Amino acid sequence: MKRWLSSLGPHLWLLLGVLVFATPIYITLIGSTHDASTIGRGDVPLLPGSHAVENYTAAWVSGGSGRFAVSPASRMLLNSTIMALCIAVGKIVISLLSAYAVVFFRFPGRMIAFWTIFMTLMLPVEVRIIPTYQVIVSMDLFNSMAGLTIPLIASATATLLFRQFFLTIPDEYVEAAKMDGAGPMRFFRDILLPLSVTNIAALFVILFIYGWNQYLWPLLVVNDRSLETIVVGMAKMIGTGEAQNEWNVIMAMAVLSLLPPVAVVIFMQRWFLKGLTETEK
Amino acid sequence: MASLEVTGLTKSFGPTHVLHGIDLAVEDGEMIVIVGASGCGKSTLLRIVAGLETATSGSIRIAGREVAALEPAERDIAMVFQNYALYPHMTVEQNMAYGLRIRGLPKAEIARRVAEAAGLLGIEALLARRPRQLSGGQRQRVAMGRAIVREPKLFLFDEPLSNLDAKLRVQMRAEIRRLQRRLGVTSLFVTHDQTEAMTLGDRLVVMHAGHAAQIATPMEIWARPADTYVAGFIGSPAMNFLAGTLTEGGHAVALKAGPTLRFADGPRTGGEGRPLTIGIRPEHMDLAEGGIPMPLDLVEPLGSETVLHGRLPSGEALVVKLAGPAPDAPSLPVAFPASALHVFDGETGKRLDP
Numbered sequence: 046m047k048r049w050l051s052s053l054g055p056h057l058w059l060l061l062g063v064l065v066f067a068t069p070i071y072i073t074l075i076g077s078t079h080d081a082s083t084i085g086r087g088d089v090p091l092l093p094g095s096h097a098v099e100n101y102t103a104a105w106v107s108g109g110s111g112r113f114a115v116s117p118a119s120r121m122l123l124n125s126t127i128m129a130l131c132i133a134v135g136k137i138v139i140s141l142l143s144a145y146a147v148v149f150f151r152f153p154g155r156m157i158a159f160w161t162i163f164m165t166l167m168l169p170v171e172v173r174i175i176p177t178y179q180v181i182v183s184m185d186l187f188n189s190m191a192g193l194t195i196p197l198i199a200s201a202t203a204t205l206l207f208r209q210f211f212l213t214i215p216d217e218y219v220e221a222a223k224m225d226g227a228g229p230m231r232f233f234r235d236i237l238l239p240l241s242v243t244n245i246a247a248l249f250v251i252l253f254i255y256g257w258n259q260y261l262w263p264l265l266v267v268n269d270r271s272l273e274t275i276v277v278g279m280a281k282m283i284g285t286g287e288a289q290n291e292w293n294v295i296m297a298m299a300v301l302s303l304l305p306p307v308a309v310v311i312f313m314q315r316w317f318l319k320g321l322t323e324t325e326k
Numbered sequence: 327m328a329s330l331e332v333t334g335l336t337k338s339f340g341p342t343h344v345l346h347g348i349d350l351a352v353e354d355g356e357m358i359v360i361v362g363a364s365g366c367g368k369s370t371l372l373r374i375v376a377g378l379e380t381a382t383s384g385s386i387r388i389a390g391r392e393v394a395a396l397e398p399a400e401r402d403i404a405m406v407f408q409n410y411a412l413y414p415h416m417t418v419e420q421n422m423a424y425g426l427r428i429r430g431l432p433k434a435e436i437a438r439r440v441a442e443a444a445g446l447l448g449i450e451a452l453l454a455r456r457p458r459q460l461s462g463g464q465r466q467r468v469a470m471g472r473a474i475v476r477e478p479k480l481f482l483f484d485e486p487l488s489n490l491d492a493k494l495r496v497q498m499r500a501e502i503r504r505l506q507r508r509l510g511v512t513s514l515f516v517t518h519d520q521t522e523a524m525t526l527g528d529r530l531v532v533m534h535a536g537h538a539a540q541i542a543t544p545m546e547i548w549a550r551p552a553d554t555y556v557a558g559f560i561g562s563p564a565m566n567f568l569a570g571t572l573t574e575g576g577h578a579v580a581l582k583a584g585p586t587l588r589f590a591d592g593p594r595t596g597g598e599g600r601p602l603t604i605g606i607r608p609e610h611m612d613l614a615e616g617g618i619p620m621p622l623d624l625v626e627p628l629g630s631e632t633v634l635h636g637r638l639p640s641g642e643a644l645v646v647k648l649a650g651p652a653p654d655a656p657s658l659p660v661a662f663p664a665s666a667l668h669v670f671d672g673e674t675g676k677r678l679d680p
């Protein structure tokens with residue numbers, strides 16, 4: 046009884062936290078099941094309506110019907126998924142390799158290379174956006190998936206994280222692998238990669254969501270409807286001024302846009318746990 | 327199986343000179359133990375032989391072949407590391423098989439060798455486990471297994487027992503020795519523990535500050551240490567050292583502590599008054615009527631023997647080990663049997679023989 050009481054306080058706090066985070070999502074979910082006029086009137090319904098199928102169909106198939114219609118959600122979700130996957134996988138591959146080079150090899154200019162990479166940390170996409178734009182245009186990558194993803198792949202965060210992790214790997218493994226006759230790529234593949242699984246899984250989630258949420262860069266570098274991403278598309282549906290927004294469809298689209306990141310988190314969670322229970326140092 | 331010859335090996339890390347010219351010839355099937363205080367360059371020597379470090383100068387020949395230009399894996403050597411360095415994400419079996427897989431041995435051959443080594447080490451039941459699921463002693467065995475399956479020309483051990491508790495250490499020590507004899511593989515074993523060194527080695531290399539102070543069999547090193555460092559390092563409790571000068575035409579030493587002792591084995595060269603250091607092991611000291619009175623600081627009864635710590639009138643500390651209990655007295659007369667004296671030069675510390 047006493048224990049139950051003492052855990053009441055923390056539970057109330059946690060409940061409050063859950064409410065704060067969940068309420069907007071709940072309102073969005075409910076909003077996506079009403080018709081345009083209910084929300085247009087300014088009501089905030091708290092119970093599900095009867096227009097769910099119609100709203101989701103509109104979002105999925107046509108991307109809205111009004112002045113601000115965009116590509117269908119099916120298309121935009123695919124674009125976003127490809128973009129986020131390219132960014133996450135690209136960043137992980139590049140940073141694994143560069144961290145591997147910086148930590149395990151002695152070559153002239155090693156620290157210069159590392160600090161150059163490190164310095165890009167201080168320059169987020171927004172700061173270098175104009176030169177980057179120019180480079181992409183001059184490379185003829187405007188309006189392409191490559192143009193959309195490559196500039197976002199190059200960044201230091203993941204390199205830094207892998208570097209720190211690699212530094213904790215005992216030299217004895219490297220030496221044992223040398224005695225076993227494993228060359229550099231073999232060591233990377235057979236020993237370093239398996240030991241990094243947990244880190245890779247965690248980073249993948251973070252980077253996938255980072256890529257998924259990109260707004261400014263896709264807005265600038267793509268104006269082809271068929272390459273539109275869902276985050277940009279959704280924002281475009283929200284008009285300015287007096288115009289009547291199709292809030293019901295926008296909300297349906299917002300709910301759809303949540304699903305892939307949620308799926309990634311749920312799927313990768315199994316990998317962190319696997320990593321946590323199966324590897325050790 | 328092969329011989330190993332190290333000649334004129336030196337190593338510097340930048341301005342730090344770690345090895346100053348090591349010469350060592352290991353015969354086929356021999357077990358050589360490299361022993362010395364921490365930081366004297368034992369691991370560096372071993373790692374150069376393994377190819378994990380490059381020598382500054384000197385040569386290394388395994389089975390008569392110069393190996394300086396070869397990669398570690400090409401030298402046909404297996405190494406057991408201090409922390410075992412088992413790959414944590416692989417099972418015991420995979421750990422043992424990894425080097426063989428890289429060499430491209432047929433699957434059946436790998437399986438045969440792994441099974442054989444596992445049988446030899448009694449770890450058949452552990453093959454499917456990961457290193458995390460093993461005790462220290464089991465990991466040690468797996469690390470040995472990984473070395474054995476390679477069927478190398480040379481085994482290298484870098485303090486492989488130092489992470490085990492005392493009891494297991496004694497047990498594994500005996501096991502390593504039996505295994506090495508049985509397989510007949512030439513081995514270099516590094517340790518800082520003199521008991522380990524004495525019990526394991528066919529011959530010892532006592533290292534001191536990057537030099538090989540003495541290379542000889544354990545008994546030879548114990549009976550005839552080459553200098554005061556070796557004399558003090560090997561043997562427990564450590565040898566006593568007393569200052570003195572040569573006298574009676576080289577036939578005796580006048581100890582600073584008082585008595586003059588005649589050498590049992592013949593005269594030493596040098597003029598009257600040449601400074602000497604006389605060494606005598608605590609277990610060779612006697613209690614005798616008419617000896618030098620030694621006030622006792624500390625008495626350590628160890629059951630079958632007793633260790634007495636005292637100070638001579640000259641101020642020099644002295645340790646005496648007696649078989650059986652010590653008489654109960656605040657001061658005891660100690661004597662120096664002439665046959666147990668080791669004579670060293672008082673300046674260089676080198677052994678002086680008749």
Ligand SMILES: Nc1ncnc2c1ncn2[C@@H]1O[C@H](COP(=O)(O)OP(=O)(O)O)[C@@H](O)[C@H]1O
Pocket residue numbers: 339342344362363364365366367368369370371
């Ligand atoms: N990579 C290195 N760089 C600089 N100094 C080193 C390096 N490796 C070892 N040393 C130095 O060489 C000396 C001998 O080291 P080591 O061979 O490991 O000693 P031991 O194994 O006998 O304890 C030590 O003083 C150590 O600081």
Ligand SMILES: [Mg+2]
Pocket residue numbers: 368369370485
């Ligand atoms: Mg060492």
